[in-house]
Amino acid sequence: MVAITVAERARLSALIGRRAFRSLLGRVNAHPLLRWRFGSTKTDRLVIAPQDLRTADATRAAEIYSGRFAFAGKVVICDRRSPFEMTPPSDEWAVVLLSFAWLRHLRAADSAITRANARALIDDWINQQGGWHPVGWRLDILSRRVICWLSQAPFVLQDADPRFYRRFIRSLSRQVRYLRRTLKETRDGLPRLQAIIALNYAALCIQGQSGGLRGHARRLIDELRMQILPDGGHISRNPGALIELLADLLPLRQLFSARNLQPPQALNNAIDRMMPMLRFFRHPDGNFGQFNGMGPTPVDLLATVLAYDDTRGAPLSYAPHSAFHRIDANNTVMLMDTGRPPPVGVSQEAHAGCLSFELSWKQQRLVINCGLPAVNKENWRQVARQTAAHSTGTLNDKSSCRFLESGTARKLLSGTPIVAGPRDVRSERDENAEGTLLRASHDGYVDDFGIVHTRTIRLSQDGRLLDGEDSFAPPDGRALSVNVGDEYAVRFHLHPAVKANRLSDGRGVILLLPDKEVWTFATMAESVQLEESVYLAGTDGPRRTVQIVIYGHARSEPTVRWSFRHTPPAPSGGRIERADEPELPL
Structure with missing residues (x-):
């Protein structure tokens, strides 16, 4: 397991202490003898x-x-x-x-x-x-x-x-x-911001509540500054939080204007920053990337929210504060998570998916993360949060993050936060005439196994070739200890609509898309496996699918290369020829 540092343990203890105190206040506020405080002898008016x-x-x-x-x-x-x-x-x-x-x-x-x-x-x-x-x-x-x-x-x-x-x-x-x-008793992150939004709604809509508008607006400003990152992402790193928040913040801005009040500038700024991120996380088929608790995309609501985006420009290519990369190349889109876990207090739904990526071609997603279902979330949540549920590498069948195990603490924190994970996550990007090169690494396995996971990806300019390399090696050239396991697995979860068949040599997989387009997966490793997987974020519930898995040992083969190549449609009456394995200039 990933070790917890002294600083992380101190932050976790402080968080548990605050939540325990707030829980005590909640029980006091709920006592029958004190509930009268929340009553009112007068009837307010809805305006x-x-x-x-x-x-x-x-x-x-x-x-x-x-x-x-x-x-x-x-x-x-x-x-x-x-x-x-x-x-x-x-x-x-x-x-x-x-x-x-x-x-x-x-x-x-x-x-x-x-x-x-x-x-x-x-x-x-x-x-x-x-x-x-x-x-x-x-x-x-x-x-x-x-x-x-x-x-x-x-x-x-x-x-x-x-x-x-x-x-x-x-x-x-x-x-x-x-x-x-009882506002201070709300959970950090999205629940608290939604509670503050509700109070601002009430202050603007109910005449008897208008006296608290100044204080509620000030709390809204403070919370937006803490939770909405400079690049427009949410502090939880869950793309779905942006849709939910904008569905409430846009009407709130309209309420201020309808009451002849100037909306807080922080509200306008937050909306303006969040809007481009909606396009950042969206695949060409309209669905969001499955990162950090994202479930099925509410496509109708997303379209409604995007109608308020006046710029309608091209998506960003890099969100430095949210730590995600996007590469657009002709008909191909790739999204990649290159960030650390969010702070403990807002990590109850975060996933251990560092360096995972998703790949789509035209209107079809090829490589995905498992995501989270719309219903029965708790039955699947801990499975979906594991590194193995993401299209990235795992080491010794362990996740790159550690989740809180104490039942009492989980109850106080209203969930299972991440208490340790990658601390040093680096990424660099180079765009040239040949395409876009992205290199990233994380140290989530250093404390327990002494290994850094490095992933290098290059997407060609025409979007028809994705070359990749995963490396599992000790940092700074140190020798790998003989006392730790060294087995890695590099996983590529496929969308259920993609049909996959292994090639006879065992080193490749033919991927057939619903529109009969063909992609080929190839690897320099000794063999590639097709194993069962599950796509949890389907609109009709969890669906069976498959995953491509490359197994190896960091001592004998610390680096594994792989590629996804689009095969042009064969001429009418012709047959599809397998493309030669590409040389990976990485």
Whole structure:
């Protein structure tokens, strides 16, 4: 395992201590004798509502009206009972239900029946859990519910009687006050930023909350500066965080303008930096690269968010602060992770995928990382986070990062953070007439095995040839200790739509794409294996696929070369000839 330095252990201990203190405060705030603080004797007034950019499906309204709640891959049929009385079939199902994200589907149908249904369900929740509930008042769920109630308020309150209006606003105000007082208990990273966004929504939309706008805007500015990196990436290094944040930040900017207020400059700057990164992480087929917890790409939401991008320029080639590279060469796109793990406090979903890459040709992805599914994430998360689930090299079947093992600490930190991993990750890039050369290395295996993993990749200018070299050697020319294992595996996970067949000599693989285009994988190693793999980030759930694996030993063969070459279509009636193995000038 990767060793934890004294500094890393100190940071982890401090983080656990802060989370333990915040957890204690949360239990105190939830005590029945103290919940009265979050009530209000007056009824605030709703003055404006934010736009909801997320896609809605009107056909879902009929299901909800009939008592069939299908969320997160699970279905609960209430049979005239309240959905808030039912035992949740999964935590993910409960999150969707209690966040009220499904209100947008009712709004899409927009009829007197769906409005009455929405009001009845909201009223039911207020009766069942409006005082407090251990899950329903969890801060990440609470933040999302505040945003959803505000966004759908015009629909919900249309034709509503005065009693429901007062009840709705009073409950909403109570939730906002609770969120404001417990904000420091939110998890670092995306959950905290979403909670601050919810408070800014409320301050702009609810007249009685407007007094806190200055303080909430200041917190928003501070959090954006901490979480949105100078190149526009998110501190968690999860590309999906950008889509989720922009779907909330764009309406927030509109709210400031609609209230005749100047949006904070930090908000405008963050949006302007994040927009180009959406194009950076996007493959030609519209899907994002599978890095650090990215699941299925919400293509519809991504298209909606990108419609707000005024520049619409070419993607960046290098994101130095997020530590990702992108190479565009004609019809080929390659994305590569060349960064360290994110800070411990925001690494609960980060992956041990340093030096992994993804490769696409036209509208088809060839080489991928396994990603994460949309549902049942926790069943797959630890498998998906391992280095072996990425298109990179592993040493002695170990990950390049170490994940927290203590159950008590994981509970306090609301997940399993990375507590140790590569500290020295270097990359250099050279672009010339022949193509783009990228060389990167990481020291994630130095402490335990005394080996640095170095990867060199060159993509030709026409995008038809990707030459690669992986090296596993001690740093500074030192000798490899005889007391440690030296077996490495270089993996290339293939997209499920790609059909792979080994060549007879055992050193290559023919890759057939859905459009009948052909690529050939070749290696200088003794043999190449085709093994089972799984693509977790499919829109229809996990799918079986295969991976190309090269095994070797760092003592006898520290360097392995490989290539992906596009084979031009054969003439009509002709046969495809195998291309000669290229010489790798690396």
